[in-house]
Every structure is written in structure tokens, then in C-alpha cells.
Amino acid sequence: MTSGADHRTVPPETAAALFGDRIDTAARYAELLAGAGVERGLIGPREVPRLWDRHILNCAVVEELVPHGADLVDVGSGAGLPGVVLGILRPDVSVVLLEPLLRRTVFLREVVASLELENVRVERGRAEEQKGLAADIVTARAVAPLTRLAGWALPLLRKDGSLLALKGEQAESELESARKELSALRPCAADVIRVGSGKVDPATTVVRITVTSESERPHPSRRAAAGRKKRGRKR
Numbered sequence: 001m002t003s004g005a006d007h008r009t010v011p012p013e014t015a016a017a018l019f020g021d022r023i024d025t026a027a028r029y030a031e032l033l034a035g036a037g038v039e040r041g042l043i044g045p046r047e048v049p050r051l052w053d054r055h056i057l058n059c060a061v062v063e064e065l066v067p068h069g070a071d072l073v074d075v076g077s078g079a080g081l082p083g084v085v086l087g088i089l090r091p092d093v094s095v096v097l098l099e100p101l102l103r104r105t106v107f108l109r110e111v112v113a114s115l116e117l118e119n120v121r122v123e124r125g126r127a128e129e130q131k132g133l134a135a136d137i138v139t140a141r142a143v144a145p146l147t148r149l150a151g152w153a154l155p156l157l158r159k160d161g162s163l164l165a166l167k168g169e170q171a172e173s174e175l176e177s178a179r180k181e182l183s184a185l186r187p188c189a190a191d192v193i194r195v196g197s198g199k200v201d202p203a204t205t206v207v208r209i210t211v212t213s214e215s216e217r218p219h220p221s222r223r224a225a226a227g228r229k230k231r232g233r234k235r
Ligand SMILES: C[S@@+](CC[C@H](N)C(=O)[O-])C[C@H]1O[C@@H](n2cnc3c(N)ncnc32)[C@H](O)[C@@H]1O
Pocket: 075, 076, 077, 078, 079, 080, 081, 082, 098, 099, 100, 101, 104, 125, 126, 127, 128, 140, 141, 142, 143
């Protein structure tokens, strides 16, 4: 994959502070997004001047919520946000970029190879169809409404693992209206946090949903059957 230097993708000072010795790799990713990413329609041309502030840095600050050595699945990775950014910043974290669309997985594979990201791999598929993935962290940005997203992500998580959904200003109200459905999916705790204050403006809003039990909540019909069985035994 070729990439031309583009003055609009020169990293701002805040980027150097956040990425440290990974800044050159992050800058190459910005060039790939602005070049092949735009040419192939993975990112809109109008996003190029705000690639760093609105996309890369906004995703990078989520890094502080990712435990050391975590297995991370980025659902609906698209052009690699936030998964590629987190993979660049955190070589200790194993990242799976999960994306159903062929065109996007081709781009993602080229990015991973070009940036030599040994801790990142690409899986083509839909989140709700995954059987073999087990994660400590699932990330998602601009993929689906919270309840649908949680329905896909919570089964992928180990106990104490978290879904980190990057959301906009409506995060609190979205979470409040989703709470009942969330607890029916799997025992979990949820909150809204803002990360990166002083590093990005505005700070990134994340809905965090943490799985609090090993087992999945049984399907209501199975719960009813189990109840009948128990009552039957007493008689
Ligand atoms: C609006 S894009 C966002 C891409 C990227 N996360 C970002 O913030 O730029 C939504 C992405 O989710 C993917 N997607 C849609 N349904 C999905 C599913 N069921 N499982 C996994 N990914 C899905 C789409 O193919 C698309 O790449």
C-alpha cells in the first residue's frame, strides 16, 4: 500500500505527547487513512483535516481504560477506529479487528502489514456470529445502538471484562433507557465516563459495561423451565 505525505496529516503536539515513541507509526496510519482510506471510500475526504482531533486522538485516550495484556476485540472496526490506534499505542494488548465487509478487511490487513503491527489481526465476520472469540475488552465506535451492541458484545466478554462503547453527547440518556434490557442480557454494571480531559477537546465519552458474572444469564424460556423442574422436585 502506498502513502504520500500530506501536510494535513502532520501530527499535532498533543499527538506526540500521547503516542510517545509510537508517534511515527501513528503518523503513517494517518497518511494511510488520508490516502488509500479516502480513495477507497473508507473515510470521507472532509474528515482528513480533522483526522487527528476527531478520530485518532479521540480513540487514543481510551487506552487508559484498557488493562495491561488484555485481549481486545474491536467490533465494526471500519477503517480501524479505535482498534488500530489502540494496537499502535499498546503493543502489550492483543487486538482483533472484527469487520464484516470484505473491502474494509482488505484495507485493514494492508494497514496491519504496512505498520508491522504484530499484536493486531483482522477477522472478517459479524459480532453476533462469533463463537471462538473471548475478550477482556470489546471496543466499538459508531457501530450500533447500545442495546444491540451489548447484545453482540457481552457474550464475547470474560467475567470482569468490559464493553467500551465510544458514544456522543447522548450517552447518559442512551444508557438510562437501555439499563433494563442490558441486565436481561447478562449480569453487568454500567457507567458513563469521560476520558482524555486536557488531552482532547471535547473529552471522549465512553459507555462502559462490565460483566459481573461468569455465566451468561439463561434465556427466559430456560429459566421458566428450570423453575418448573425445581418446583416439581419439591412435590
Ligand atoms: C459507521 S462504521 C464505524 C467504523 C469505525 N468503528 C469508526 O468509528 O470509524 C460501522 C462499522 O460497523 C460494521 N458493522 C456493522 N454491523 C456489524 C456487525 N453485526 N458486526 C460487526 N461489525 C459490524 C460496518 O461494516 C462498519 O464498518
